[in-house]
Amino acid sequence: MQSLIDAPIKQGTKVFVRCDIDVPIENNVIRETYRLDNLLPTLKFIIEKGGIPLIAGHIGKPEGVFKEELSTKHLIPYFNEKIGESRYEILENLRFDSREEQNDTNFAKELASKADIYVNESFATSHREHTSIVGITRYLPSYVGFRFQKEIETLNKVTTNPDKPLIVIIGGIKLESKLPVIDKFIQKADYVLLNSILSANWSKEIPQNLVLSDNSSVESKDIDTKTIEKFKQIINSAKTILWAGPLGMYEKEEYITGTKEIANETVKLTQEKGVFSVIGGGDTIAAVDKLGILNKFSFVSTGGGAMLQYLAEDTLPGIKALES
Template identity: 30%
Template structure:
């Protein structure tokens, strides 16, 4: 799937509509983490340097009420982007209408305009989120070209990505191009041994990913809450640990067909309560008490995982190994993160979400080949599901 990139289109003097992912965390009207804004800078700067008129679209939060609108304006993002670009970024408080149209028409070459939160349109029948064809066509009428640089929303068909792309010549931006290259090479043409590490709460959330990676990886390490369904499928007592009873037959089938390709924890950190202040112990997976629950993998498990990883040349990690947000149950995730970070000559990819948060908190961003900006989108890519925001872009 060879999609057009920025280098395949002529942007000089053109009004280029760009879907970016400025869905940044906010507190009291202030941005608490601007990583997503910084991730879009290469594409925006390229367009500025090549004399395009740049019109940016993004969502922020979910808009269900007028109060949501008041709390999720993109105006603070426009101010932060101005600082990062060291130039004025114009802001339109409208998502459609004469004021927006005039702001776009008056934009100079090299100028940048940020349009108000696209999900403001969701108050009227979810027109953005349901890819209303009229809205996509209207937004497309504002420009000459469309660039999708919001990987984090490519797994959704919205008016601001698929809708605009359906009506304009289009390409992917540098961020989406980078995401597709790293994830594509890792999944479709990995240097071996290829080890996948999957964590998180539920098997049901990652069935397709597990099945897809079992067909492609040499080893699949399974941790987090979903490991207990696999341990139960092996006939082990898992106490009050997170368990999906209806997924036990599937886990048993996967264990039978995958053989030693699946690697599970050998010990776990158990607790008598789901709390950071609970009483804890470390036990073998064969010795989990009936009235305790597993909330992290133990030190022996980390050694097993390190041994599996030591010769890996490609690693994809998605999902924490335990209840990472509680300090008492974060060691498993930290151990896996450090084991990957210390690999030499390996391509190491973190698939967004909680795993990316862990890497950032531990200060290991520079130790990984690639940290995905889209948790849901990267999961869909890993499971082989189409990304509408990518498939709608013009082929080369």
């Protein structure tokens, strides 16, 4: 992959930047800006070189129809404040056009015609074979953004040469999507810890380093006190912690305890013992942001499904497109 640092950007160069702008919006107000904040170094670099970034991406799942509440116009005040009015252009939600999710050739050509250079700065969407991730790269010189590069470098550190013991914590509710990464880390990690719902759905043999919740149940809304203490004891031995997925139904205050306790313990280990902690996924970010500790981990990956797929397969469709 070619890095943005090497892109031939000069005065007036139009740069199509596929951005991760899928942020929560309520009553036309952005609730949490973490993904947007991580775009700024790439966008500012392009502007400093004299280029004009065309910010492109999606918000939500509009399924090919216009939905006012998912319009990118709600992001304009943020970008005006952060990079300056009239220093960029922003395209409407790409998923308002059904061709975006079909990796459509004609749509790829339409998007490519708007710019001179393409930059992928959306790691979180790069497990999708969509037009703005894959198809467009056939028609423009293509580069990887700074944040995307950092995502790969950090996750490679966890998979190829982590400081051990390596403890992996997996939450969420869908075992099927997590299974490839669980299987991989059972081979690599010292311990893999599963929340209650994933534990209840685990039907294979239980290897020695796989730790299930004590209150395993498909109806569980959180891990119990006994599991919290068990998980804390295990992660206290860690030098590297990888965490994907909240441990309970964090949206409700009564079910955020497990996530809160393990998050606070991980932060404590990070700050006091120098443990390298990596967390990722939209729900994980939302949960720890709710707790007010998002910036206290070593690294927060913007990818959920993309992070899990990259950890399992060491590549993504978006990466392959940039390499071809």
